Amino acid sequence: MTTMRKTTWLKTTSLRPALAGAALAGAALAALLLPAAPALANAGAAAAAAPIRDGEKSPLVSTEWLEKNIDSPKLRIVEVSVDPGVYERGHIPGAHNVAWHTDLVETVSRDIAGPEKFAALARRLGIDRDTTVVLYGDNNNWFAAWGAWVFAQYGLVDTVKLLDGGRKKWEAEKRPLDTRTPEVAASRFPVTPASTSLRARFSDVLAVARKERDERILDIRSPDEFSGKIIAPSGVPELAVRAGHIPGSVNVPWAKAVNADGTLKPVEELRKLYAxxxxxxxxxxxxxxxxxxxxxxxWFVLSRVLGYPARNYDGSWTEYGNAVGVPVVNLAGTVWGGK
Structure with missing residues (x-):
């Protein structure tokens, strides 16, 4: 997928000397797609006109709530940004810096951070199982949402929130920024295996593509990527040899779920969008x-805000589009043909 710095394995970006070898400017990547921000909510919140944004009832918190509760001892604020030096230039007071392409992944095996690595990160950040964690970042919270997905696999679900509108909204409202790195006492977060229930594997999507499993695949790339007109957005390395999409998948670009300021759209609008x-x-x-x-x-919008059963396929097109002998739909008739 287009963007930011993923681990050495995913794609390169200016912030990381990346594996594929090209360094992409985070700002340029942000412009490749639409603006966006994620959210989360339970079934009760889903019935409301808009997601609840506070620290207890929702996975979303507002900028107002965060500034009001910024000094809470049971709160940890974590920035997961992509643009080089953005955290160092100024961040939300008390926020810790987490690099998704090193802290949240295994850089050699192209995997999420393993149990030992994740536990070490949580301990360094002073996170226990009852700690409220607010994630935010630049470029419409893409990798903050990635962080929430990784945290959820280690059992940190209801206590992990996203800042609605992310860094963009915080800065637009001229809220305070700091350049100091906070110091916290290390926690004793336990080493536990990652849950497999929130992650889809290649075999899972292939079973859906072959109609062996009755699930839906939501492809959230741009229409041109979905149709096969392009393999990757302009300026982003083409890490797949074919263009197109997984058979049976439907296309709802991720940015359709957000407002111009990056905040999440009302729940009923989201339900209608996906329905x-x-x-x-x-x-x-x-x-x-x-x-x-x-x-x-x-995934965050569907599972946390709308309460739908959802898994994220992090292999995505760079894995599926490179696989040998699998069915592909290419509506644009490019590369390997129209079927």
Whole structure:
């Protein structure tokens, strides 16, 4: 998927000397897609006109709530940004810096951070299981949502929130920034295996593509990527040899879920948006994109805000589009043909 710095394996970006070898400017990547921000909510919140934004009832918190509660001893604020030096230039007071391409992944095996690595990170950040964690970042919270997905696999679900509107909204409202790195006492977060229930694998999506499993695949890339007109957005390395999409998948670009300021749209609008594509929560959903980061944003919206059963396929098109002998739909008739 287009963007930001993923681990050495995913794609390169200016912030990381990346594996594929090209360094992409985070700002340029942000411009490749639409603006966006993620959210989360339980079934009760889903019935409301808009997601609840506070520290207890929702996975979303507002900028007002965060500034009011910024000194809470049981709160940890974590920035997961992509643009080089953005954290160092100024961040939300008390925020810790987490690099998604090193802290949240295993850089050699192209995997999420393993149990030992994640526990070490949580301990360094002073996070216990009852700590409220607010994640935010630049570029519409893409990798903050990725962080929420990784945290959720280690059991940190209801206590992990996203800042609605992310860094963009905080700065637009001229709220305070700081350049100091906070110091906290280390926690004793336990080493536990990652849950497998929130992550889809290649075999899962292939079973859906072959109609062996009754699930939905939501491809949240741009229409041109979905149709096969392009393999990757302009300026982003083409890490797949074919263009197109997984058979049976539907296309709802992630940015359709957000307002111009990056905040999440009202819940009923979200339900209608996805229902028009045949996704209404009645069947499990697998979200997919190019490298898994944009799709983690849509996973957050579907699973946390709308309460739908959803998993994220972080292998996404860079894995599926390179696989040998699998079915592909290419509506544009490019590269390997129209089927």
């Amino acid at each position: 028009e594509a045949g996704i209404d929560g009645s069947k499990p959903v697998i979200t997919s994109c190019r490298i898994g980061e944009r799709s983690s944003h849509s």
